[in-house]
Amino acid sequence: MNISHRVESMQASPIRKFLPYSDAATARGIKIYHLNIGQPDIETPKEMMDVYHNFSDKILSYGPSQGLASYRKALVTYYSNNEISLSENDIIVTTAGSEAIIFAMLATCNPGDEILVPEPFYTNYNGFASIAGVKLNPITTYAETGFALPSREVIEKLITPNTKAFMICNPGNPTGKVYSRETVEMIASIAKEKNLFVISDEVYREFVYDGLKATSILEIEGMEEHAIMVDSISKRYSACGARIGCIVSRNKELMAAVLKLAQARLCPPTIDQKAGEACVYLDEKYINDIKDEYCKRRDIVFNELQTIDGLVCVKPEGAFYIVAKLPIKNAEDFTQWMLEEYSVNNETVMFAPATGFYATPNMGLNEVRFAYILNENDLKKAMTIFKSGLAEYKKLAK
Amino acid sequence: MNISHRVESMQASPIRKFLPYSDAATARGIKIYHLNIGQPDIETPKEMMDVYHNFSDKILSYGPSQGLASYRKALVTYYSNNEISLSENDIIVTTAGSEAIIFAMLATCNPGDEILVPEPFYTNYNGFASIAGVKLNPITTYAETGFALPSREVIEKLITPNTKAFMICNPGNPTGKVYSRETVEMIASIAKEKNLFVISDEVYREFVYDGLKATSILEIEGMEEHAIMVDSISKRYSACGARIGCIVSRNKELMAAVLKLAQARLCPPTIDQKAGEACVYLDEKYINDIKDEYCKRRDIVFNELQTIDGLVCVKPEGAFYIVAKLPIKNAEDFTQWMLEEYSVNNETVMFAPATGFYATPNMGLNEVRFAYILNENDLKKAMTIFKSGLAEYKKLAK
Numbered sequence: 001m002n003i004s005h006r007v008e009s010m011q012a013s014p015i016r017k018f019l020p021y022s023d024a025a026t027a028r029g030i031k032i033y034h035l036n037i038g039q040p041d042i043e044t045p046k047e048m049m050d051v052y053h054n055f056s057d058k059i060l061s062y063g064p065s066q067g068l069a070s071y072r073k074a075l076v077t078y079y080s081n082n083e084i085s086l087s088e089n090d091i092i093v094t095t096a097g098s099e100a101i102i103f104a105m106l107a108t109c110n111p112g113d114e115i116l117v118p119e120p121f122y123t124n125y126n127g128f129a130s131i132a133g134v135k136l137n138p139i140t141t142y143a144e145t146g147f148a149l150p151s152r153e154v155i156e157k158l159i160t161p162n163t164k165a166f167m168i169c170n171p172g173n174p175t176g177k178v179y180s181r182e183t184v185e186m187i188a189s190i191a192k193e194k195n196l197f198v199i200s201d202e203v204y205r206e207f208v209y210d211g212l213k214a215t216s217i218l219e220i221e222g223m224e225e226h227a228i229m230v231d232s233i234s235k236r237y238s239a240c241g242a243r244i245g246c247i248v249s250r251n252k253e254l255m256a257a258v259l260k261l262a263q264a265r266l267c268p269p270t271i272d273q274k275a276g277e278a279c280v281y282l283d284e285k286y287i288n289d290i291k292d293e294y295c296k297r298r299d300i301v302f303n304e305l306q307t308i309d310g311l312v313c314v315k316p317e318g319a320f321y322i323v324a325k326l327p328i329k330n331a332e333d334f335t336q337w338m339l340e341e342y343s344v345n346n347e348t349v350m351f352a353p354a355t356g357f358y359a360t361p362n363m364g365l366n367e368v369r370f371a372y373i374l375n376e377n378d379l380k381k382a383m384t385i386f387k388s389g390l391a392e393y394k395k396l397a398k
Numbered sequence: 399m400n401i402s403h404r405v406e407s408m409q410a411s412p413i414r415k416f417l418p419y420s421d422a423a424t425a426r427g428i429k430i431y432h433l434n435i436g437q438p439d440i441e442t443p444k445e446m447m448d449v450y451h452n453f454s455d456k457i458l459s460y461g462p463s464q465g466l467a468s469y470r471k472a473l474v475t476y477y478s479n480n481e482i483s484l485s486e487n488d489i490i491v492t493t494a495g496s497e498a499i500i501f502a503m504l505a506t507c508n509p510g511d512e513i514l515v516p517e518p519f520y521t522n523y524n525g526f527a528s529i530a531g532v533k534l535n536p537i538t539t540y541a542e543t544g545f546a547l548p549s550r551e552v553i554e555k556l557i558t559p560n561t562k563a564f565m566i567c568n569p570g571n572p573t574g575k576v577y578s579r580e581t582v583e584m585i586a587s588i589a590k591e592k593n594l595f596v597i598s599d600e601v602y603r604e605f606v607y608d609g610l611k612a613t614s615i616l617e618i619e620g621m622e623e624h625a626i627m628v629d630s631i632s633k634r635y636s637a638c639g640a641r642i643g644c645i646v647s648r649n650k651e652l653m654a655a656v657l658k659l660a661q662a663r664l665c666p667p668t669i670d671q672k673a674g675e676a677c678v679y680l681d682e683k684y685i686n687d688i689k690d691e692y693c694k695r696r697d698i699v700f701n702e703l704q705t706i707d708g709l710v711c712v713k714p715e716g717a718f719y720i721v722a723k724l725p726i727k728n729a730e731d732f733t734q735w736m737l738e739e740y741s742v743n744n745e746t747v748m749f750a751p752a753t754g755f756y757a758t759p760n761m762g763l764n765e766v767r768f769a770y771i772l773n774e775n776d777l778k779k780a781m782t783i784f785k786s787g788l789a790e791y792k793k794l795a796k
Contacts, residue, residue, distance in 0.1 A: 001506075001593050001594065001595055001624065003506070003651055003652060003655045004504065004505055004511075004562075004655070005508050006504065006508055006509070007504055007658060010658045010659075010662075011658075012657075012658055012661065013463075013658070013662065016661050037460070039459050039460050040457075042457070043456045043457060044456065044457055048458070049453065049458070052451070052453050052669060053451050053452075053453070054451075055447065055450050055451070058441045059438070059439065059440070059441060059636055060442045060446070060637045060638065060640055060673075061437050061636075061639050062435070062437050062638040062639055063639060065411075065414060095493050095641065095663075095667075096663070098662070098663040098664060099663065102663075106402065106404065106405055107401055107405045108399075108402060109402055110402045110403050110404055111404070111509050111531055124661075124662050124663075126662075127658070127659070127661065127662025127663075130662070131504060131659065131662065133509055133531065164399075195399050197399055225399065226399065238457055238458070238459075239458045240459055240460040240664075241458040241459050241460055241461060241665070241668025242667065242668070242669075243493065243641075243665070243666065243667040243668075253401055254401060257401045257402070257405040257406065259410075260405060260408045260409075260411075260525070261405060261525070263411035263414050263525065264408075264411065264496070264522050264524075264525025264529065265493075265494070265496040265500075265522075265525075266494065266496060266522070266638075267639070267641070268641065269493075269639065269640060269641040269670055270639025270640070270641075271450060271639065271640075271669075271670070272667055272670070275458075
């Protein structure tokens with residue numbers, strides 16, 4: 001008996017695969033600053049927690065496969081507040097953004113079909129693609145140019161007869177890139193011309209800095225049949241453990257297909273949806289305060305990285321990640337070394353090597369992603385340790 | 399742009415596809431007794447609800463991909479109480495039994511591979527198989543013989559070079575069949591001889607009547623490498639909305655593969671796992687009372703069905719379903735008619751036509767599944783309406 005090839009050939013999560021080393025470090029009494037995973041330290045809104053505290057149903061029952069009616073209605077309000085006009089029928093609630101992406105891939109692609117995705121990209125897209133039997137065809141972007149997309153001509157050359165969709169993440173994980181309206185319109189225009197879907201991962205919608213605004217694929221005219229948006233409350237409300245997301249499209253045929261997938265797995269978690277519903281009605285101040293906080297953190301990390309000789313990175317415009325190209329050869333080795341060999345006063349730092357964020361072999365070998373999800377003080381300490389660790393590691397001439 | 403063939407060819411959930419008719423009936427002021435879906439009316443344990451009420455973390459954060467350590471440890475206790483000896487590493491927590499089945503299919507089969515499954519089977523296996531690109535190859539069983547499995551010889555003839563696993567549900571949904579230890583051993587023996595996995599869906603473990611005991615695939619000797627058990631707290635604790643299940647195997651290579659799948663989707667819902675944990679420590683009386691209640695309900699439904707001329711059904715031994723072969727031609731038409739045309743004092747009954755529970759075309763056309771998940775009084779009323787409805791429908795010579 002063999003394990004299936006499709007799972008055997010799947011990469012282990014590059015974000016989580018260093019966990020054994022961090023567990024070992026913790027066991028040795030080392031404190032680790034975790035900049036490796038997008039788990040914010042921001043408190044979940046009280047209004048959300050109150051839903052759990054006050055849940056008074058006697059039976060924790062199934063909800064509808066497409067999500068609770070009241071929550072889908074609330075989401076219409078949420079999107080309307082974000083200048084996206086929808087009906088409840090355009091929304092199916094999912095078990096986090098993960099399930100929304102899997103549904104989008106399954107509904108748009110047959111096994112062997114291709115999705116064009118700018119790299120570096122959120123590494124779990126690889127896992128979802130393995131599950132769906134889809135090939136991710138990368139549009140390579142570079143740290144040196146701030147992970148800007150190449151020209152229309154370059155992108156169009158990557159389209160094959162098997163290409164069924166674009167997958168974009170805007171604002172971008174891991175790049176922090178926020179695509180301009182012109183860029184989103186370019187992607188949309190290619191999609192219309194070449195008859196492709198655009199799956200747009202917009203879970204960081206609110207986290208954009210310096211007066212920028214994220215453009216949703218759903219705002220682009222003429223994209224009714226092409227646009228699929230995936231979303232999640234995980235980062236927005238620091239509610240990663242609720243596992244609530246959604247898939248949104250005005251393409252009725254697509255949504256009928258997604259509903260079939262949704263019916264197969266019955267429904268997303270019930271109370272967690274109600275908790276998500278409460279977040280829709282939070283005061284605007286809640287998100288604005290968090291955004292200000294992340295902006296401050298971004299500046300700390302970016303400014304510290306700027307002081308490192310030979311390091312390449314561009315100021316992120318959104319989300320809470322930054323990718324840095326380090327003046328070393330092997331970021332995985334460095335990551336492991338920081339956990340196994342290095343500490344300052346029994347403290348060290350964990351980050352995510354970036355190779356797993358690329359589909360092209362040997363890309364990102366010397367890059368890492370930081371998630372700036374710790375408070376100012378911890379972040380400053382973490383960056384100090386990172387800098388001294390990097391200097392020490394370089395001396396080892398690795 | 400087309401929807402993928404794999405989703406286009408997926409059947410809509412036969413359990414949920416009559417919802418528009420029931421919604422319309424409700425809108426007309428008709429009360430519907432829902433025997434169509436396995437949503438129990440039993441109260442969720444207070445101990446479980448208290449976990450939601452008392453959750454005091456400030457951040458609703460990700461848990462580990464394999465599930466919370468404390469919950470996996472609790473599950474070891476639960477299985478040990480059920481005479482199944484496991485270590486925490488044999489268990490990965492999933493988003494309900496649905497995800498456990500999808501993971502099991504993805505990890506054991508490549509696209510195009512086959513799984514042997516006794517039919518009628520839980521209809522959503524079809525959806526999971528479509529998602530995983532797996533072909534379900536049915537072992538047909540019959541109402542007349544109480545859905546007993548055929549002989550070893552008949553089963554072995556169904557094995558092809560592409561067969562990778564058996565999938566059994568024991569106690570059975572929709573049949574109520576509880577396989578004897580000898581039957582489970584026969585399946586295990588074939589699996590060992592032919593080098594197949596056995597995926598055993600045991601979510602109804604506790605609900606067995608008449609002094610019988612369900613045999614877990616994990617109890618069978620020599621099956622360490624072959625046995626995969628999928629489980630869920632949905633029915634056991636009337637917690638369908640929590641979406642907590644697990645996949646269990648002592649095959650380390652398989653569990654490493656499942657972990658990769660689990661890491662791709664990050665983690666199951668956090669608070670819901672803690673709620674599930676509380677259930678492990680419930681007094682035995684909780685389950686025994688529910689079992690007694692379901693047994694009483696089974697008798698009501700079975701005895702009423704026995705009074706109908708030309709109806710074939712065998713007394714279920716477990717779970718809370720019964721499949722009945724009706725003296726009519728088309729159970730789907732009858733189901734719809736009951737919702738659209740028939741009512742007694744503005745009340746009617748909804749059940750699940752059984753065609754969707756078969757992979758063989760034209761099987762089960764005149765069969766329906768009842769879920770006996772309502773209280774005695776409602777169940778009696780529902781069966782009275784069912785009987786009079788069936789008599790009336792037959793008069794229409796349909």
